[in-house]
């Protein structure tokens with residue numbers, strides 16, 4: 675794997691003047707932040723060696739390099755989901771490449787279902803912690819010590835200092851920013867009401883089908899992580915709404931500018 679990571683990183687480095695220090699992964703309907711990037715290089719995943727090709731509607735699948743608020747960034751517009759059939763190695767490969775390019779901080783966003791009764795569609799939630807319910811672990815198998823430790827610490831996986839800054843940024847702009855626990859499920863079916871009750875009992879505030887694998891690999895790689903969920907639908911007993919991919923995308927698109935503002939300001943800092 676190390677060799678594949680280096681091949682991709684070398685291919686990209688040769689095309690870049692500025693090496694990124696922040697990585698951004700934009701979830702379903704949340705790709706709008708890339709419009710604020712002063713783009714140096716934009717490649718469809720099909721032109722990035724070692725990258726898989728994203729298929730789901732709403733995931734345009736581009737790797738974008740440039741300046742965001744004057745800071746060098748690399749952004750993934752669209753990610754690889756486990757439910758699409760990619761292996762955990764394929765899902766998390768871009769994070770390895772980011773690390774090899776010199777990235778030190780990862781900003782991840784996702785659309786998620788709300789389990790906390792205080793949440794509404796459009797609520798933004800800084801991820802404080804996660805519960806990994808994926809059936810496979812991205813670090814399963816022989817560990818390459820050159821990439822990270824065998825048993826990475828997952829305390830404070832979501833960087834406390836970045837979370838604090840996010841709350842300060844939100845407060846200064848009168849943005850409601852919640853903080854909670856994200857449960858990562860493999861999908862692709864949305865959760866049943868019984869599953870939602872179970873996830874709530876487990877201590878989750880939101881549920882989604884991404885992020886957890888990338889964050890585990892980011893922590894394994896020593897990256898600092900900030901994660902944010904856009905609550906697109908409510909999965910609370912009694913106030914369940916019907917949920918479709920279309921509705922998720924619409925709700926995400928609406929909350930997108932505010933989410934982008936928080937990430938942009940965090941990166942500027």
Ligand code: HPA
Pocket residue numbers: 785786787788864865881882883906907909917922
């Ligand atoms: N469940 C899982 N993933 C999701 C949801 C949900 O309710 N909404 C958006 N992504």
